[in-house]
Amino acid sequence: MIELDNVAYSYGGDDLLSDISLRIQPGSFHFLTGPSGSGKSTFLKLCYMDLSPSSGLVQVFGQDVRGLARDQVALARRRIGVVHQDCRFLDHLSVAENIALPLTVAGRDVEAEKDNLKALIDWVGLRDQQQQCPPELSGGERQRAALARAVIMGPDVILADEPTGNVDWEMSQRLMSLLIELNKMGKSVMLATHDLNLIRTTKNQISARVLRIANRKLQLAGADL
């Protein structure tokens, strides 16, 4: 699905990532950990083509990203659900409209898919908040709305960048249970977090690989977790 082969990324002359190789297989669950500033977000951006590698090969759904036109990138992104720590909503739209945004920009008739939308909103527990605007939501509600938006197109891969960074433990667990449920439905999940407790708790429930970025390189985390 997403494959990185000997990838390096540098910015302003500084190497942020180097010698990164990874294959995200269908139905896999990866944790990506490392201290703040280690390059977790950069790694995810390479995966959803927001950044281009300085060297090495990134293939998304079998296509070398270097050869992709903008429109092809847009089409590929419809198969990747992304959840950011800051959610990135359009504040002038309601929660329901934000969740439906991927359908809207894909030119699909939202009205025709309102049942799916309703089911998804219920699934993330935002039925009562769906007509509110994002600034009116709590941190946990925003993250759940972001997750709903990430999965509404039925993506093959979900990339989540510190989705539990701004929520309490209970809400973290709730978000994790949603991600686990998606994984059990066959979706690949890559979750970047610096919260080791969260990883330890979740590892018991699913078969997940834990990766760590240290010294700009990607490593398989050991028994210290």
Add this chain to the structure above:
Amino acid sequence: MKAVLASLMELLRGDVQADRVVPPTGFTATLTTLTAGAMAFLAVFALALSFATGRLAERWSSELARSSTVRISAPEAELEAQTRAAQEVLRLTPGVARSRILGEEEQRLLLEPWFGPDLPIDALPIPRLIEVVEEDDGYDAEGLRLRLAAEAPGAVLDDHTRWRRPLVEAANRLRVLGWTAITLIALSTAAMITLAARAALAANAQVIRVTRLVGARDIYIARAFVRRFTLRTLAGGAVGTLLGMGAVALLPRAAEEGAFLTGLGFVGLHWLWPLLIPLFGAMVAFWATRGAALSALKALK
């Protein structure tokens, strides 16, 4: 053609969902509509000027081109003889269709605007005037002048070229100026809309980032702006055109003697032409916004 019509219908129908995604920006919306209205108003006048000067040039060309005058100034004793000689020369000149001596009453009417209705024409040494009407191919003016000089020394041929040509040239230049003004108005409209579209795109950078993140193609984002700016220009242009047409219609009627100053306006089917201005403006807005949006999106990381 079908594809163009389909695009136009899609544009007019709009897309409520897409329009919700890009929030309207009050500043650029008002600016676009107002400028489109003002430009359309000016375009109506420029168009009216072009048509009016076109008519003027045509009239001066066609009405005066085929007529000329022979003026005979001679002592009274020789006047009749020279007039007959001049008429004979005219009769024999190839290209002259007919000629006739203007009567006293006609001469008095010609002089009336300058000397009033009570001019004692009999008491004044007024030259004799012969009106000459040409055939389509015209005549050799220089040759005629030489023959008149030989047969009737007091006869002077005035083929109106001396004053008609600069007037026709002036009218034609005014017409070109009118079309130049319309072109400049279109270019100014395009420039203004490009700037407004770029301002709107810059103001919506976050919207663009988020929509791209969830899989929006650049053409989708551009279309939302194009639709908005095109419809605003169409609406502003329609109002400006109607106001301009109303102002032109209220101009004083053209009188025979003051046609140059008061003849600005449209005649008959020419009134349909200004109705194209809002459509043309919308077309300019469509391409200007599309170009601006796609180039700005391309530059935007």
